[in-house]
Amino acid sequence: MKKYDPIKIEEKWQKKWEENEEFKAKTSKETKSGGENIQKMYLAEMFPYPSGAGLHVGHVRNFSIVDALTRFYTQQRLNVLRPFGYDTFGLPAENYAIKTGISPEVATKQNIDNFRKQAKRLGFAIDWSREINTSDPKYYKWTQWCFLKLFEKGLAYQKESYQWWCPVDQTVLANEQVENGHCWRCGTEVEKKKMKQWFFKITEYADELLDEIDSLDWPEKIKTAQKNWIGRSEGAEIDFAVSGNETSTIKVFTTRPDTLFGATFLVLAPEHPMVARVMTENAKEKVLEYCKNAIKKSEIERQENKEKTGVFTGAYAINPATGKEIPIWVSDYVLMGYGEGAIMAVPAHDERDLEFANKFDLPVIEVIETPETNDDADAVSMSSGENIDGKKICYHGEGKLINSDRFNGVDSSDARDGIIEWLESQGIGKSRVTYKMRDWLISRQRYWGCPIPIAYDKDGNPHAIPEDQLPVIHPHVDDYAPDSTGRSALAKAKDWLKVTIDGEEMMRETDTLDGYACSSWYLWRYVSPDCDDAAWDKDEIEYWAPTDIYCGGDHAVAHLLYVRFWCKFFADLGYLPFREPIKRLLYNGYINAPDGKKMSKSKGNVIDPLDVINSGYGADTLRTYELFIGPYNEDAAWSTKAIGGVYRFLNRCYNLVFNPEKTVDEKVNIVIRNKTTKKVTEDMHRAGFNTAVAALMEFVNELYKNGANSADLVVLAKLLKPFAPHLASEMLEELKSDDEWPTWDEKALVADTVEVVVQVNGKLRAKLEVAVDDLTDTEKLTSLALSEENVKKYVSGEPKKVIIPPHAKLINIVA
RNA sequence: GCCCUGGUGGCGGAAUUGGUAUACGCGUUCGACUUAAAAUCGAAUGGAGAAAUCCAUAUGGGUUCAAGUCCCAUCCGGGGCACCA
Numbered sequence: 001m002k003k004y005d006p007i008k009i010e011e012k013w014q015k016k017w018e019e020n021e022e023f024k025a026k027t028s029k030e031t032k033s034g035g036e037n038i039q040k041m042y043l044a045e046m047f048p049y050p051s052g053a054g055l056h057v058g059h060v061r062n063f064s065i066v067d068a069l070t071r072f073y074t075q076q077r078l079n080v081l082r083p084f085g086y087d088t089f090g091l092p093a094e095n096y097a098i099k100t101g102i103s104p105e106v107a108t109k110q111n112i113d114n115f116r117k118q119a120k121r122l123g124f125a126i127d128w129s130r131e132i133n134t135s136d137p138k139y140y141k142w143t144q145w146c147f148l149k150l151f152e153k154g155l156a157y158q159k160e161s162y163q164w165w166c167p168v169d170q171t172v173l174a175n176e177q178v179e180n181g182h183c184w185r186c187g188t189e190v191e192k193k194k195m196k197q198w199f200f201k202i203t204e205y206a207d208e209l210l211d212e213i214d215s216l217d218w219p220e221k222i223k224t225a226q227k228n229w230i231g232r233s234e235g236a237e238i239d240f241a242v243s244g245n246e247t248s249t250i251k252v253f254t255t256r257p258d259t260l261f262g263a264t265f266l267v268l269a270p271e272h273p274m275v276a277r278v279m280t281e282n283a284k285e286k287v288l289e290y291c292k293n294a295i296k297k298s299e300i301e302r303q304e305n306k307e308k309t310g311v312f313t314g315a316y317a318i319n320p321a322t323g324k325e326i327p328i329w330v331s332d333y334v335l336m337g338y339g340e341g342a343i344m345a346v347p348a349h350d351e352r353d354l355e356f357a358n359k360f361d362l363p364v365i366e367v368i369e370t371p372e373t374n375d376d377a378d379a380v381s382m383s384s385g386e387n388i389d390g391k392k393i394c395y396h397g398e399g400k401l402i403n404s405d406r407f408n409g410v411d412s413s414d415a416r417d418g419i420i421e422w423l424e425s426q427g428i429g430k431s432r433v434t435y436k437m438r439d440w441l442i443s444r445q446r447y448w449g450c451p452i453p454i455a456y457d458k459d460g461n462p463h464a465i466p467e468d469q470l471p472v473i474h475p476h477v478d479d480y481a482p483d484s485t486g487r488s489a490l491a492k493a494k495d496w497l498k499v500t501i502d503g504e505e506m507m508r509e510t511d512t513l514d515g516y517a518c519s520s521w522y523l524w525r526y527v528s529p530d531c532d533d534a535a536w537d538k539d540e541i542e543y544w545a546p547t548d549i550y551c552g553g554d555h556a557v558a559h560l561l562y563v564r565f566w567c568k569f570f571a572d573l574g575y576l577p578f579r580e581p582i583k584r585l586l587y588n589g590y591i592n593a594p595d596g597k598k599m600s601k602s603k604g605n606v607i608d609p610l611d612v613i614n615s616g617y618g619a620d621t622l623r624t625y626e627l628f629i630g631p632y633n634e635d636a637a638w639s640t641k642a643i644g645g646v647y648r649f650l651n652r653c654y655n656l657v658f659n660p661e662k663t664v665d666e667k668v669n670i671v672i673r674n675k676t677t678k679k680v681t682e683d684m685h686r687a688g689f690n691t692a693v694a695a696l697m698e699f700v701n702e703l704y705k706n707g708a709n710s711a712d713l714v715v716l717a718k719l720l721k722p723f724a725p726h727l728a729s730e731m732l733e734e735l736k737s738d739d740e741w742p743t744w745d746e747k748a749l750v751a752d753t754v755e756v757v758v759q760v761n762g763k764l765r766a767k768l769e770v771a772v773d774d775l776t777d778t779e780k781l782t783s784l785a786l787s788e789e790n791v792k793k794y795v796s797g798e799p800k801k802v803i804i805p806p807h808a809k810l811i812n813i814v815a
Numbered sequence: 816g817c818c819c820u821g822g823u824g825g826c827g828g829a830a831u832u833g834g835u836a837u838a839c840g841c842g843u844u845c846g847a848c849u850u851a852a853a854a855u856c857g858a859a860u861g862g863a864g865a866a867a868u869c870c871a872u873a874u875g876g877g878u879u880c881a882a883g884u885c886c887c888a889u890c891c892g893g894g895g896c897a898c899c900a
Contacts, residue, residue, distance in 0.1 A: 180897095221894070224819050228896050235900085254900060267900090306898080331898095338899045345900085351816095352898055436899050556895075628840070630827060635893085642827070645840045651855090682831080691829065694839035701839090704856090757835045762881045764835060803880050808834040814880045 004654035006618025010726040014123055023070075023125040025081040028543030038079040042544045043070055044523060046552030046559070047085040047132075050111035051092060055118045056599070057591045057626065057638065058553065060609045063124055064623040065588055065632050065689065066551050068722035070125045072684045075721060075741040081544055082125055083526040085132035086112050089140075090515050091169060091185050094448035097480045104448045104480070108135060118610060122619045123726055130529045134450070134518035139525065141471035142535035143518050144453040146566070148464050149573060151454070155201040156442075158462060162271060162295065162336070163441060165193035170482045171445045172197055174514060175438055176229075176558035192295065195486075198443035198452060198511065202565045206230055206435045208579075209564055218585040219633065222556050229557045231436025236420050237340060238429040240266060242278055243316035243325050250274055250317055250328070253339030253434055256346065257423070258415035260321045261404040262367035263344035264357070266328045267310065270294035271336040278328055280314030287311050287330060294332040308333055308356045319344075320428050321405070321419070331356060339434050347394070354394045367403050368412055370395040440562065442514040447480050447489035449512025455499045456507050463501055465508075472508070488512060516559055520566040523547050523581060535575075546578045551586040560585070586687055589635040591626065596637045607638050620724035621647045627689035627723060646693075650727055652700050653720060657713050657731045664707035671751050672702045673715050677744040680719045689723075696720060710735055715742050758785040759812040760794040778804055785811050 017023065031038050045066045048059055070082040086108075093104040093111075112133060119126065132139055150156035164173040166183040172195060177184045202209075210230045213223045235255035242248040250266060268275050270291040279287045290311040310331030319326050333352055334343050347357035348366040357364055398412045407415050423429030443452065451472045453465040465472055475493035482488055490510040491497070497508050521535065527544040528537035546567075560582075567581040592598055593605035600606065612622050625646040630636040676699040683692035696719060703712055714737045721728035721739055732739055750772055758766040766788040774780050782802050785791055794815055801814040 219819095221819050225895050228818065231896085231899065233899075252900085256900080308898085333898045333900095335899065343900045350900065352900075355898095434899080436896090628827095634821090636827075639827070639841070642841045648855090649840085655855095686831080688831090690827095691831095691839080694829075697839055755835085759835085759881075762834095762879095767835080801880060803834090805834055805881090807832080810834050810881090812834080812880055 002654075002658040004651045004658075004727075006620055006650075006727070007614075007616070009730045010121075010123060010618050010620065013726045013729050014120060017123070017125075018120070021129065023074075023080075023082065023127050024129055025127050026079050028539045031079055031543070038077075040081065040544055041073040041078045041549075042081045042527075042547050043073070043549045044083060044526065044547055044551070046550070046554065047087050047519070047522060048115065049087045049090060049092070050108065050115040052096070052107070052111055053601075054114050055122075055609055057607050057609050057612075058599075060122065060622060061591055061626040061629075061632075062551060062553060062588055063119065063122065064626050065586060065687070066549070067124045067623070067725075068627060068689060069549060069684065069687075071722040071725055072741070074125065075718065075739050077740065081130075081526070082127060083130040083132070083529075084119065084124075084126045084128070085130075085522060085526070086115065086134070087515065087519050087522075088112070088133050088135040089449045089512075089518055091446065091448070094446060094480055097448070103476070105135070105476075108133075121610070121613065122623065125725070130526055132522060132525055132529050134515075134522065135448075135474070137471045137473055138530075138532070140450045140474070140518065142525065143450050143513065143521070144465075144470050144472055145467065145535055146521055146570075147513065147517070148453055148467065148470075150200060150569065151464055153569075153573070155204060155569065156198060157201065158196055158198055159439075160194065160196040162192045162194050163197055164190045165195075166190050169446070170486065172441060172443065174441045174516070174558070176440075176516075176561075177514075197441055199439040200442050200517075200565070202440045202562070203435060203437060205565050205568050206232065206437055207433075208568055209561065212564075212580060216580060216585070217583060219587045222560065222585065222587055225556045226561055229437055229561065232433060233435075234431070234433050236416075236423065236429055237432040238320070238344065238423060240317040240320065240326075240344065242328070243318055245278065245315075248274070248277060249428075250278075250342050251340045252342045252344045253432060254344055254346075256349065256412075256416070257419045257429070258401065258407075258412045259346040259349050259367050260319070260344070260419055261401075261407070262346040262348045262365045263319050263321075263326065264347060264363045264365055265326050265345045266317050267331050267334045267343050267345050267353075267356070268313075268328065269334040269336040269341040270330055270332050272330075272334075272341045274342070275313065275330055278313050278315040283312060283314035287313055290330060297332070308352070308359050310356060310360065312360075320423070320426065327362070329356075329360070337438055338436065349394050349396050351394055351396070365403055367401055368395060368397075368399045369402050371397070371399050440514075440516075440565075442517055443509075443511035444514055445482055445486055445488045445510075446512055447477070447482070449488075449515065450474070450518055451490065452509040452511055452513055454509040455501055456509070457504060458506075462509070463506060465499070466501065469499075516562050519559055520562045521570075523550070523563065524576070542577055545576070546580060547582050549584050549586060550582045551588060553588040553590060556587075586632065588632050589630075591629070592635060592637045594638050594640060599638075612643070617643065617647050618726070620727045621650055624650065624693060624723040628693040630690055632687055632689055649693075649697050649700065650724055652704065653716065653724075653731065654727060656700065656703055656708055656716070657734050660708070662707040663709050666709055666711060668706050669703060669708065669712045670748050672699055673712055674744040674748040677715060677719065677742050678749065681741070681744070684722065692719075693723060696723075718742050754809055756781065756785075756809045756811060758788060758791055759810065760791060760815055762812060763794075765794055766790045775809070778802075781811055782813075785813060 043066050045062050070080055074080045088108045093107050096107055097104045147156055164178050166173055166188055168186050168188040169183060173183060178190055181189060183190055210232055213226055233255050235253060236257040237251050237253050239249040239251055275291060310329050313328045313330060315328045316325040317328050345353035347354040347364045349368055401407045401410050401412060401415050420431050451474055453470060453472045454462045455465060456462055475496035477489050477492045479492060480489050483491060487510050499506050499508055524536040524541055524545060527540040531537045563581050567576060568579050570576045571579045609622060613619050625643045628646055676695050679695040680692045699716060714735050717728045717731035718739055718741060753769050753771050756768045756770045757764055758768060768784055781804060795813055799813045799815055803812040
């Protein structure tokens with residue numbers, strides 16, 4: 001009796017895989033010289049940030065999904081690329097350095113070594129010759145090159161504006177890194193700060209990023225999250241002349257130009273430059289006071305107080321449609337970053353404007369008739385009065401225009417075009433599209449990031465560091481903390497700061513790049529990680545990219561939007577022969593603690609994958625369990641008990657091969673064997689890992705019942721390999737078989753006789769054992785069914801109708 | 816508020832085109848092996864009922880020979896966005 005010893009088996013195979021460089025992908029050149037046209041398959045997980053805590057069970061789930069598919073396609077003899085790397089720049093390493101004095105380089109290296117060791121202990125089929133690390137100069141040289149390309153094309157630019165600022169991390173943040181008004185890293189409430197910062201002009205690609213989403217094989221929730229984030233709105237920009245000040249106009253953006261006649265006042269954002277120009281002497285003090293407070297207030301504070309606030313500037317604008325004077329107000333419910341930072345308020349048809357009008361007693365003019373048959377129960381015509389609570393509610397749907405001069409009676413949707421046309425003819429407006437998405441803020445006042453390859457001349461103008469001087473090496477300093485001026489610790493590297501470009505002495509940029517910049521192109525670096533004359537090799541990228549399957553459980557809008565943006569940019573420059581970087585995205589769920597709560601050190605409910613392995617279960621059990629736990633794309637709670645069931649299953653697999661009790665005739669398991677092959681193959685294609693494992697369990701249960709022969713066991717081992725590769729390899733070695741993925745015989749999927757259920761009026765009344773050949777014999781089936789005792793009870797006389805669906809083994813008698 | 820998801824036994828979940836609801840695993844119970852325990856093997860396991868049978872996929876309607884699956888309305892959970900004009 002041999003005993004399943006996962007620890008020993010796994011050690012043996014991992015050593016073998018390492019020695020043979022088993023998972024090395026063939027380069028494009030190698031496949032070409034071989035003369036064969038092998039189909040490629042490029043899979044990757046979102047590369048990890050190597051924290052000091054080592055791998056957690058979430059990583060294991062993510063990597064196991066990719067690994068199962070990697071092995072599945074390898075067993076189908078595709079040329080498979082499955083690389084691995086580390087996203088190493090970032091705050092945790094820097095904060096750790098500030099706390100302990102250990103340099104980020106040293107800590108990062110230790111963490112990488114640990115991650116690599118642990119990933120190898122899990123037996124992942126990784127091409128280790130392609131490892132990358134974003135803080136390695138060989139890598140970030142090309143991150144800097146990417147930046148320079150964007151700079152060259154005007155898509156990396158500097159702008160002075162109000163930005164999110166995290167007072168704890170002492171750095172600005174991108175919009176995507178502010179979650180509900182708090183810093184995504186440390187959770188501190190963010191502030192607004194006026195600063196000159198670097199941006200990537202992602203808005204340039206807003207339309208394409210939006211339009212191509214639908215063509216992607218990505219989960220719906222990610223696609224809609226990106227659509228909402230981009231937030232395209234079509235409307236018009238309209239110039240309002242300032243009364244008594246003929247040279248000044250205020251531009252507003254509206255999605256409802258059809259309501260122009262109902263615009264009874266304008267509202268400017270507190271940051272709007274026109275505020276200072278239009279306010280009257282009398283109002284000046286109050287207006288400036290209001291703006292100062294509003295700008296200082298955090299977004300959270302602004303939102304907490306939903307009550308509208310605002311102040312009158314004392315100035316008036318002319319409504320171009322009516323020619324009437326309307327007051328200009330300032331309020332923080334208008335956002336500077338969107339549209340023009342100014343709106344025309346139509347209180348009759350916009351709830352926010354109505355609230356404001358009610359509070360400050362401003363006029364309300366209804367310009368869209370509320371239809372009689374109004375589905376929206378809340379919407380009550382202004383003229384008819386009030387809703388149930390006695391509160392005025394405005395109608396914001398479509399309808400016929402009223403109080404709109406020559407547009408009266410026109411449908412609002414037609415009026416939109418008509419009014420835009422009229423505005424254009426007057427030269428005071430035009431149709432316009434805006435986006436919620438803002439440009440991507442990429443400078444960070446932090447030390448442990450990729451240096452921005454820019455230097456400033458003595459007038460403060462930015463200059464690109466020439467390409468032949470890349471990489472701009474990340475300098476070493478002794479003190480990592482940012483200084484009080486808000487500059488990163490790079491400013492402390494005095495010698496490094498000075499640089500000569502074209503004979504002119506300049507000072508280097510001390511901001512570093514957002515870590516998301518480093519991860520925006522790594523999928524292309526993997527195809528030629530050692531390439532030193534380009535970011536990626538042209539032939540290799542053509543062969544391998546785009547990535548066929550990408551798997552991760554985070555970054556729905558940020559990273560996954562940035563990668564698409566860079567892809568389109570480099571495609572436009574001719575560096576990439578495709579415009580979407582990721583064909584298929586698998587978005588995996590989290591693994592929570594047994595109590596269903598998020599695992600966290602502070603709660604003490606963290607499951608360490610290495611502990612699970614070392615407790616005797618081994619990596620195969622852990623990996624199979626994490627794929628069996630539920631659908632890969634849903635969250636799951638860890639169960640200390642259920643993992644035992646998976647171990648028992650693998651143990652049974654082992655015993656079938658190494659401690660066989662009886663062997664049987666070739667034919668006994670032929671149906672279940674083919675059925676399982678088909679089921680597992682199809683499940684792999686649709687990422688149904690949990691049901692694939694369940695099918696294998698059924699197969700094993702059947703083999704225990706019937707006995708197994710070597711053909712059964714070879715198929716079992718091959719199908720098992722994506723989940724439990726070490727054990728499966730051991731089994732295949734014992735069975736003297738290769739691991740090529742098995743095929744199934746469609747004809748062998750049915751037994752000689754099958755069970756047919758008999759329903760009467762849709763209710764199950766009997767079961768028949770019918771020869772397969774008789775399945776198409778409608779008359780025979782009907783008479784067999786009608787002769788059943790239990791069926792006779794429910795059918796008196798001739799049945800009204802007999803239904804035998806073509807694919808179901810079922811007969812339904814309508815009595 | 817808007818958008819996306821989901822709601823099935825004691826628990827995690829399965830049901831791919833409308834066609835036997837509850838596969839597989841956990842837990843529980845019983846049995847075998849053992850001096851005993853663990854491990855292992857076998858059996859049972861949605862609810863009610865002696866049984867025939869009836870009732871069960873969040874709730875209420877509808878379509879259909881047939882609905883977890885399709886349609887309408889409602890309730891609840893998870894996620895994203897959120898004063899975006």
